[in-house]
Amino acid sequence: YFAFLNKREFEDFQRLTAEIGKEIARINARTKTTTENQKMFTAYMTHKLERLLLKRARIRKKAEDKIRVFSHILSSISIRPLIVFCEDHEQLNEIKTILKNKVGSFLVYTSKMSLWQRNKTLDMFRKGNSDILLAIRCLDEGLDVPECRGCIIVASSSSTREFIQRRGRILRGLKGKTAVLCDIIVFPPEVRGAREVEAAETLIRHELVRMRQLVQAAENEWEVRNKIRKELTRYGLEDLANL
Template sequence: MQQILASLGIQTLNDMQKAAIAAGKTAQDVILLSDTGSGKTLAFLLPVLERLQPGVAATQALVITPTRELAQQIEKVFRAMRTGFKVTSCYGGHLRETEENALKEAPALIIGTPGRLGDHIRRGSINTAGIHTLVMDEFDKSFELGFREEIAFVVESLPAVSKRMLTSATEAAEIPDFIRLQQPVTLNFLSGEAPPALSIKTLQSPEKDKADTLFRLICMLGNRSTIVFCNHRDAVERTAGLLQDKGITSVFYHGAMEQADRDVALCKFRNGTANLLVTTDLASRGLDIPNIRYIIHYHLPQNEETFIHRNGRTARMDASGTAIIITGPEEALPPYIPDNAETITLPETATLPDKPQWSTLYISAGKKDKVNKVDIVGFFSNKGKLKKEDLGLVEVKDYIAFAAVRKTKVSQVLQLIKNEKVKNKKVRIEVVK
């Protein structure tokens, strides 16, 4: 346990995580309710790990998640635990052939979205006979997104499950009978309150179209990491476009985008190439991006649950954050907004925030090409003559990679590396637009 915590950079478990581990040892089935950002991923992965047997050439545990981003995040945490067990994630937008190759030698743990898991089971890519542990993370969201039939198929395809764990950050709706819970123990760690480090503020727009108010607000906040939530996909693209036209660097993100475009948008937001992400509620779960300072509710959330999940992207694990609700002249604040929420008054003049200092470089090689993060860092350091402070976040995918490079160094780097190879492989390297 101490080795795992050290690998994750954590000193000790919190009370919720300790309770989940204890319940995992004694109860057949567990329902875990805990606030967003409280560490639920580790709270279910540790009990799963305790049940995994080394030397078993079969899949032993399955985690079902509502979104591909959440699947990616869980896989990232499990890999960081350095357990020695093989893990694979399966989700829409990911090459099925890549997943099928990874599944040929059965992983001990599979993480995936309902539709893609069902597809693999039907094709015989996943052998479910040895799966004894089932986790459904954010299970309420899975049902809400219309995955009920696929989840039912997946669950009914698991003949040997003897332990189930369901997690959520909100009081859940009714759990369907097909989940087959057996006298579940419920651990309710929901505080019912905003995190103590979360400040909630309101802003009145004088016009029904709140775009100018949003622009002036962002100018006031500066270039801190900010997520702007809209209720519809077309509004996301329109809002991001209006901000770009006014000189605000931003990226947008929603469910109708191709997976590659979603990866690029999130990468640029994570590494500081863009400090503003305009998105739908797709980003309200599964994104664990550190140091997000502001959440802006450009459109009012549909309900209190959505409000909670949006705000959960900031003020995580004791960090501070601010949620700002913008209302138009005909909109009233929802009843769940605190009466003492501070009202923001915008300055009379708007000054554009400083531009981000980073650019993102695309590299046409990844994990499947035997290229890892150390290789890329070494390449840019040795061949590109980059100093440590001029190379930012490096992310390596299956067949591609991204690296953040200080803007002032990009032209020089591209000139130095144009004829160089990464691990004896000729690759294409260019600036991501």
């Protein structure tokens, strides 16, 4: 499924991409020198670069259009039990509103809950008190999640570790059954000019890292690849589909 950055989000993405490029150039220039003060300054700039990268990544993870796409996915699939991964409490609250309107009953699992509450929530999910579990990333960390047939990943990440953990939440214990994993790939809006195309390519490359991990084991691999290739032609970047 595809979501699209709005104009403001894409402008922020472009601005941060430019700042990241400048920081990388500064770090590369500084690493050619060896004085202690210069090393300390390089470490500071590296920390600044990490913050910029995280800030840019959050634009992809929290794209406003993902909420619309999530609502569409929820109406399109009937697989249950279902886990929904979101990025933070702000996104969680937006998704809760949709779930209340569309399905009524669901469970929430977050790190702000007490250990007793979290265990109780998983136990209720396991017993079928509700067949939808809405979680933030705290569910990634090695928990014994009940058998689950479906997953909607709203909080997308290019981290291989996070992807493996989330896929494992679904595939564990299915014993040959088919699971449905729905990911939301973020694309830029319509682009004009070399600068926007360059930023669009940066965004899409990050998203395709996760896509490749997802589709390699999927039964509908080529269907997904063809859909993505078709979307890439809108930006003149169809060659990226071969990466």
